[in-house]
Amino acid sequence: MVRKIARETGVGYTRFLGELRRLGINRICRQTVRNILKEEGIDTSPKRSRGSWEQFVRMHAKTLWACDFFTQRVITPRGVVDYFLLVFINVETREIFISNSTAHPDSAWVTQQARNFLMYTADRDEQPTYLMRDRDTKFTAQFDDVLKAEGVKFKVLPIQSPNLILAANESSKASSRNAWTIFLVFGEQHLNDLVLEYVRYYNDGRAHFSRDFLPPSCADPPVENDTIVLDEIVRRERLGGLTRWYERAA
Structure with missing residues (x-):
């Protein structure tokens, strides 16, 4: 659990212990957390809390x-x-x-x-x-x-x-x-x-x-509809037909 919290959050020791207490894990101290991180090769310094690039993007x-x-x-x-x-x-x-x-x-x-x-x-x-x-x-x-x-x-x-x-x-x-x-x-x-x-x-x-195969301008997916009526489907195109896509007729 210590490894999981370290890799997914990058929090400091106090917050670390708080998360463990929340899970009912009480018999662990700051030094134990530190030792586990060292054994796993995980940086124990404060800079670890800056988070990863993936976290920043997310x-x-x-x-x-x-x-x-x-x-x-x-x-x-x-x-x-x-x-x-x-x-x-x-x-x-x-x-x-x-x-x-x-x-x-x-x-x-x-x-x-x-x-x-x-x-x-x-x-x-x-x-x-x-x-x-x-x-x-x-x-x-x-x-x-x-x-x-x-x-x-x-x-x-x-x-x-x-x-x-x-x-x-x-x-x-x-x-x-x-x-x-x-x-x-x-x-x-x-x-x-x-x-x-x-x-x-x-x-x-x-x-x-x-x-999920939506264009950027579409905030929400369309209402699910398994019925296809060909006359209700229209083809759109731009750039002289180079780019094409399909929509339901309004």
Whole structure:
């Protein structure tokens, strides 16, 4: 039981003993707890109580967002140019917000995307409280300052920690891989239009495994109904039919 509490909560000794007393385990003292933790190789210092990364994500998932850059090759009068976009994703709902594109992701552009993200989330009850990002040098101090001014805290990820920012990587890779790689993209506006269409599909129509196959915009599952009447089922599509999903007719 001591091992279980240590690994699942990370509480201090006093709270530890309290949990044991609650379970009717009275013949154990602080030193015994300490000895058990040492034998199991579990850190006994106060820093253990800071909790694991998984605990942090679980506690803040509703208001925790991640962001990352991705690129798309675009045909322009100057030839093929790499355009940059910045994607934000909510860790719990998987909702995404993707910036307009640019061929020059300088400090001014990146800072403006921070403002755009804040405007996008301004009217919701669950305001962003944490933002995960990597150490990409395109993230400037000005970008951070805009978000910090609105109470957003940062989790800047260690180098070579791809698993920690899996959410943002997942959405950016899925976006670039599934949405428009089959398109020839002609110019910045064409790319922005394609991205907007994809975001609408991703948030409103795409089934997400981590959300019990619900799209991010669906807060509650539909009423269970085992009866299928084909005439009542309609197919929706975006991006010229590249993305398709099904709904019951209103």
